[in-house]
Structures are given as structure tokens and as C-alpha cells.
Amino acid sequence: MTKVTDYISKQKFMEELNRFRKGSITRRHFLNVTGLGAATAVMGAALPGLLARPAFAAGDIGDRVILATWPNYHDPASFQAFTEATGAHVQMNVFGSNEEMLAKLQAGGSGWDVFVPTNYTITTYVGEDLIEPLDTSMLPNYDPAAYDPRFSDAGSVDGKLYAVPKNWGTTGFVVNNNHTGGHKMTSWKEFWDMTMDSFSGRAMVHDYQLTTIGNALKYFGYSFNSIDEKELAEAEKLLIAAKPHLFAISSDYQPSIRNGDAWMSMAWTGDGKQLNTDMPEIEYVLGVEGGEIWSDYYAVPKGAPHRDAAYALINFLLDPQVNAKEVLAHGYPTADAHTNKLLPESLLNDPILYPAQELLTALEFGAAVTLTDPNRAELMARFKSA
Amino acid sequence: MSIRTRNWLLLAPAGTLFLALLIVPLTVVLVFSFGERAPAGGVVPAFTLEQYANLPARWTAFKNTLTLAPIGTLAALLIAYPLAYFLAVRADPKWKTILLVLVIVPFWTSILIRSYAWIFLLGGRGLPALLEWIGIDGVRLINTPFAVLVGIIYGYLPLMVFPIYVSLDRLDKRLLEASSDLGAPPWRTFLQVTLPLSVPGIATGCMLVFILLMGEFLIPAMLGGGKVFFVGNALVDLFLQSRNWAYGSAVAVALVVIMLITVTIYMRLLNRLGARRDDVAIM
Numbered sequence: 085m086t087k088v089t090d091y092i093s094k095q096k097f098m099e100e101l102n103r104f105r106k107g108s109i110t111r112r113h114f115l116n117v118t119g120l121g122a123a124t125a126v127m128g129a130a131l132p133g134l135l136a137r138p139a140f141a142a143g144d145i146g147d148r149v150i151l152a153t154w155p156n157y158h159d160p161a162s163f164q165a166f167t168e169a170t171g172a173h174v175q176m177n178v179f180g181s182n183e184e185m186l187a188k189l190q191a192g193g194s195g196w197d198v199f200v201p202t203n204y205t206i207t208t209y210v211g212e213d214l215i216e217p218l219d220t221s222m223l224p225n226y227d228p229a230a231y232d233p234r235f236s237d238a239g240s241v242d243g244k245l246y247a248v249p250k251n252w253g254t255t256g257f258v259v260n261n262n263h264t265g266g267h268k269m270t271s272w273k274e275f276w277d278m279t280m281d282s283f284s285g286r287a288m289v290h291d292y293q294l295t296t297i298g299n300a301l302k303y304f305g306y307s308f309n310s311i312d313e314k315e316l317a318e319a320e321k322l323l324i325a326a327k328p329h330l331f332a333i334s335s336d337y338q339p340s341i342r343n344g345d346a347w348m349s350m351a352w353t354g355d356g357k358q359l360n361t362d363m364p365e366i367e368y369v370l371g372v373e374g375g376e377i378w379s380d381y382y383a384v385p386k387g388a389p390h391r392d393a394a395y396a397l398i399n400f401l402l403d404p405q406v407n408a409k410e411v412l413a414h415g416y417p418t419a420d421a422h423t424n425k426l427l428p429e430s431l432l433n434d435p436i437l438y439p440a441q442e443l444l445t446a447l448e449f450g451a452a453v454t455l456t457d458p459n460r461a462e463l464m465a466r467f468k469s470a
Numbered sequence: 471m472s473i474r475t476r477n478w479l480l481l482a483p484a485g486t487l488f489l490a491l492l493i494v495p496l497t498v499v500l501v502f503s504f505g506e507r508a509p510a511g512g513v514v515p516a517f518t519l520e521q522y523a524n525l526p527a528r529w530t531a532f533k534n535t536l537t538l539a540p541i542g543t544l545a546a547l548l549i550a551y552p553l554a555y556f557l558a559v560r561a562d563p564k565w566k567t568i569l570l571v572l573v574i575v576p577f578w579t580s581i582l583i584r585s586y587a588w589i590f591l592l593g594g595r596g597l598p599a600l601l602e603w604i605g606i607d608g609v610r611l612i613n614t615p616f617a618v619l620v621g622i623i624y625g626y627l628p629l630m631v632f633p634i635y636v637s638l639d640r641l642d643k644r645l646l647e648a649s650s651d652l653g654a655p656p657w658r659t660f661l662q663v664t665l666p667l668s669v670p671g672i673a674t675g676c677m678l679v680f681i682l683l684m685g686e687f688l689i690p691a692m693l694g695g696g697k698v699f700f701v702g703n704a705l706v707d708l709f710l711q712s713r714n715w716a717y718g719s720a721v722a723v724a725l726v727v728i729m730l731i732t733v734t735i736y737m738r739l740l741n742r743l744g745a746r747r748d749d750v751a752i753m
Binding site for chain 1: 484507509510511512527528530533590593594610612654669677694696697699703704707708710711712713714
């Protein structure tokens with residue numbers, strides 16, 4: 085009988101990794117076949133034999149650093165380079181929502197060294213005393229002057245720096261133009277109307293109250309951040325009416341869009357870019373009514389077990405050379421002018437990464453209260469269990 | 471060492487585990503369920519029944535779980551019984567071990583990976599494409615209660631097969647011969663001898679599968695596309711998304727109570743069944 089193991093062989097893993105790095109398969113496929121993307125992607129620490137030994141005796145930052153982040157958001161080659169330079173392996177935990185990250189930190193003992201909160205969560209983390217003020221002397225690669233303040237100011241609370249910018253982006257939707265009959269989609273109104281009409285059974289919304297409710301509010305032209313009871317009630321009506329027509333409620337929409345089961349889904353910039361690169365018929369649309377613009381940050385939780393390694397990793401990833409490679413890999417723009425200088429002109433003019441000004445002005449940053457509002461949370465639960 | 475001390479020592483490891491991992495957490499959950507949600511999430515201690523009064527808001531989750539868990543258990547039983555019977559009674563002893571191992575093989579891979587495989591199999595390019603090829607168009611399987619049921623049966627089948635197999639394997643074959651010698655046709659032997667004697671296996675298998683299914687959240691989330699909402703999914707959302715620990719605890723307590731009631735009724739029924747069989751045996 086053949087030996088069956090619950091992980092793929094090292095040789096197969098390396099083959100897949102190489103195929104992935106050559107770009108012949110997608111990140112999502114790589115994460116799926118290797119089982120790394122499913123729940124917890126463990127790079128480095130769990131597979132130390134695969135990674136190169138440090139080129140020189142490392143300092144005293146320890147042998148690992150634990151990173152909590154989002155799916156499809158890093159270039160695995162950067163982590164390998166970090167390990168080669170410092171001897172510390174990067175162990176990566178992938179999350180689906182800011183709430184989930186907050187819940188883990190609130191419960192305590194997360195064991196994380198670095199995590200990637202979104203702009204609207206940082207005041208909550210500070211209020212709950214869950215993150216530490218950053219020591220900029222340990223982040224020489226962080227140059228505040230190089231950042232567009234729109235995407236960096238949420239990192240400071242009451243004049244103290246708690247988080248440094250990673251990437252920014254927008255929340256729009258992807259649509260497969262093979263099924264639109266030549267019609268060009270432009271609005272959230274169309275997104276919801278199509279969902280309940282010719283795209284019935286083919287549309288997906290995020291399993292995330294902030295964006296799903298926010299973009300339902302946009303149907304009526306209300307603020308993405310509304311917590312007004314009357315406006316939320318209208319959004320709920322729309323969501324409940326649309327639910328039987330949805331293909332799925334899930335933030336893991338790339339596989340279904342790729343295999344053709346779903347024709348349309350709410351989507352974030354990088355997923356839109358990744359899909360559009362592999363399948364040109366997939367278009368990324370920002371609703372004319374507006375929607376969300378966001379900025380993610382690197383932060384260090386209080387009591388991080390490998391604090392020095394945490395700073396070393398953030399500093400490494402902020403190095404413009406490394407950061408440029410990251411942007412090329414995941415397709416999310418950065419607000420760092422030094423990094424942008426290193427990026428190809430075509431990318432800086434890409435309409436998915438850098439939408440037209442009139443579309444951008446209509447977008448809103450999510451607010452802290454939007455995330456923590458109990459009424460929105462209950463609305464989402466009613467929608468999901470309807 | 472006295473016998474008493476020795477007995478205590480024997481029970482100590484399991485007892486400690488039981489206390490630390492069951493009694494203490496359940497007590498915490500019970501205490502939380504009377505609390506209130508803190509403004510930024512979590513729980514503030516209080517004594518209010520508000521969370522319990524809110525339970526009807528998760529009625530759909532309870533309804534889905536209490537429908538699909540029994541259906542899934544029954545379906546798994548109907549598929550597992552003939553298989554277990556074949557393995558225990560009919561299979562060539564030469565092949566028996568290999569066949570038994572094959573039943574467990576799926577357990578060697580994580581259920582998560584196996585569910586991903588089902589996403590592909592039931593998705594548009596899997597079974598529906600095959601059906602289209604033979605002329606049946608427009609079949610949607612993924613993200614339906616049916617897909618969840620398939621995932622459930624597939625995931626829990628081994629748990630049902632083994633207890634039944636064990637009870638059938640231990641069956642005294644001379645009883646079957648006796649039944650046959652006394653003129654009973656095979657179907658009658660099965661109904662009056664084999665089936666009653668395998669009831670303990672059926673009971674164990676059903677209980678195992680049913681109890682685990684009541685807390686299931688992964689299969690509905692993955693194969694139901696977030697549209698087939700179980701109590702397990704409601705709990706994950708309450709603790710990890712809306713961070714309403716107080717309400718989440720109340721839902722958890724309700725689930726435990728429902729399970730206790732169901733299992734108690736189930737045990738009563740079984741005991742009565744057992745008692746009746748004894749009467750028959752005496753007659």
C-alpha cells in the first residue's frame with residue numbers, strides 16, 4: 085500500500101513553489117494545492133528544511149517571527165530573503181476579516197509579532213491597549229515624509245505612531261464581461277440589480293459586514309459607513325431580497341470566478357488585478373456611487389514574543405527594493421514615493437491600482453464605528469441566516 | 471498503596487483533563503451567557519436574561535442544524551450499514567484488513583483539504599459538466615443544502631462504519647446457522663437475529679455522528695457557500711466577527727441543552743428497545 089500523508093511531499097512542494105514563482109500558476113492555486121492557503125499558511129517554521137540557512141551568523145533576533153496577515157498579500161520570495169539575511173523564519177497566519185484579528189487579540193495569547201490592521205481598526209486597538217507605540221529608531225527604512233498622508237495618518241493616534249503603512253486599495257467588484265452582452269457595468273445599483281436578474285445564482289458578496297452592508301447602502305446612495313437605523317433597514321431589505329440569487333457569501337471569491345461558477349463578486353484591488361492579469365475578460369469596477377478606500381498597516385501587538393524580529397521584518401518589508409517586489413507580486417499599490425520610483429510606468433498607470441480621480445473622490449475610508457457597530461453585526465447575521 | 475488510592479490514581483489523568491477542558495470552560499460559557507456585550511466586543515459581567523431572550527434571532531441556524539444533522543446521520547447509516555455488513559460477514563478474510571484500512575484512508579488527510587476537493591467536484595466544472603455532457607443541463611450542486619449533505623455523509627461515514635462493523639464482526643455465526651436450521655429464510659434471519667444484535671453498533675455510530683454534526687461548521691461554510699447556516703457558523707460569527715461573547719455563549723448553552731435533551735430521549739428509546747428484546751428472548 086502506498087504511504088499517504090496529510091501534506092504534499094517536499095519535492096512536490098518545491099516543484100509547485102518553482103512553478104508559482106515562474107508565474108505559470110496563480111498564487112491561489114499554489115496555496116490550494118499545497119494546503120498553505122486553506123486556513124493557516126505556515127511558511128518557514130513548519131518546513132525549515134526547505135529554506136536556505138542564513139548566509140551569515142544572524143544577530144540576536146531569534147529564529148522566527150509570526151505574522152498575521154491577509155490572503156494573497158505577500159511575495160513568498162521576500163520571506164525567504166528575510167530568512168537568508170537574518171536567520172529568522174517567517175510563520176504566516178492568514179485571516180479573513182479585521183473582526184477575526186481583533187477577536188484573537190482580545191482573547192489574548194495570539195503569539196503574533198507583526199499583524200496587518202486596516203485603517204479603521206487602529207483607534208480600537210489603541211483604546212483596548214492591544215498594540216504598542218512603534219519605536220521608529222528600529223525602523224530606519226520608514227520615511228514618513230515619503231508617504232501620502234491620506235494613507236499614513238490613521239497609523240498615528242493622539243500624535244503617537246502605532247502603525248506604518250503597508251498598502252492601500254479600494255473595494256469594488258469584478259465582473260466577467262463574457263456574460264454581460266457587451267454592457268459596461270459602472271455602478272453598485274447595477275451590481276445589485278443584475279444579481280437579482282440576469283446574473284441570478286452567479287454573484288458573490290463578501291462574508292464581511294463592513295463591505296457587504298456598505299455596498300448595499302451604496303445602492304441607495306447612502307454613506308458606506310452609515311449606522312443610521314432607517315438606512316440600515318433599507319440595506320437589509322435589499323440584502324435579504326438578493327440573498328436567494330447569490331452564488332455564495334464568501335470572501336474567498338477567486339476560485340469561483342476563475343472556474344466560471346461565479347460571474348461577478350465584490351472584490352479588493354489586488355484580487356481584481358490578479359484576476360484581470362490571468363483572465364482579461366474579468367474587469368474590476370468601482371461603483372460611480374462610491375464605496376470604500378482603505379489603507380493597511382504593519383503593527384506590533386503588545387507582548388509580541390519576538391519583538392526584535394518583528395521590527396526587523398517590518399523594516400525589511402519597508403525597504404523600497406523589497407516593497408517594489410511585493411507590489412509586483414500582489415498587485416496592491418503602496419503610498420511610499422521611494423517604492424513607486426522603482427515600479428514600472430505601466431503599473432503606475434494601471435487603472436485597477438490607480439483609479440481615475442473622479443472615481444477615487446467618491447470613495448470613503450471605513451470608520452471605526454462601522455466595524456464595531458452591534459446593529460451592523462446583527463444585520464449581517466440576519467442576512468446570512470435568512 | 472490502598473486500593474482506594476490506586477483507583478484515584480487511575481482516574482486522575484482523565485479527571486484532570488475533564489475538569490480543565492470541559493467543566494471549567496463550560497462554566498465560563500455559562501457565566502458569560504448572563505453577561506452583556508462590551509462596546510468594543512467581548513463581554514462585561516452582568517446578570518441579564520437578555521441574551522437568552524434573543525435566541526429566536528438564530529432560529530434559522532438551529533432549524534438548519536436540527537434538520538440536516540438527523541438527515542445526515544440517517545443517510546450515513548443507510549450507506550454505512552450494508553458496507554459494514556459486507557466487511558464483517560461477506561468479505562474474504564484475505565482482503566478484510568485492506569478493505570478496512572481503505573475505509574480509514576480519507577482520515578489521513580485533513581477534512582479541509584477534502585472539502586476543497588468537493589468544491590471542485592460539485593462546482594460547475596465537476597459533476598454538473600459531466601451531467602451536461604450526457605444531456606442534463608443547468609444542474610447546480612455547489613453551495614446548496616444538498617452539497618452540504620454530501621460533504622457530511624462523506625466526512626462522517628467512517629465514524630458510522632466502524633461501530634457497526636465491530637458489532638457485526640462479534641456476532642456469533644452459530645446463531646445465524648441455528649436460525650437457518652430452524653427454517654428461517656435469510657431475510658428473516660437478518661431482521662430477527664443480525665439486525666437486533668447490531669443495534670449497539672448502530673446506536674453508537676448514530677450518536678457519534680449526530681453529536682459531532684450538531685457542532686459542525688466547516689462543511690456548511692465550504693460546501694454551502696455561506697448560505698447554509700448551522701449553529702456552528704452562528705457561533706463562529708458571534709465570537710470571531712461581531713465579538714458578541716455574551717450572546718455567543720447563550721447560543722452555545724442552548725446548543726448543549728438541546729443536545730442533552732436529544733441524547734437523553736435517544737438513550738431512553740434505546741433502553742426501551744433493549745428491554746423489549748429481552749422480553750422476546752424470555753418468551
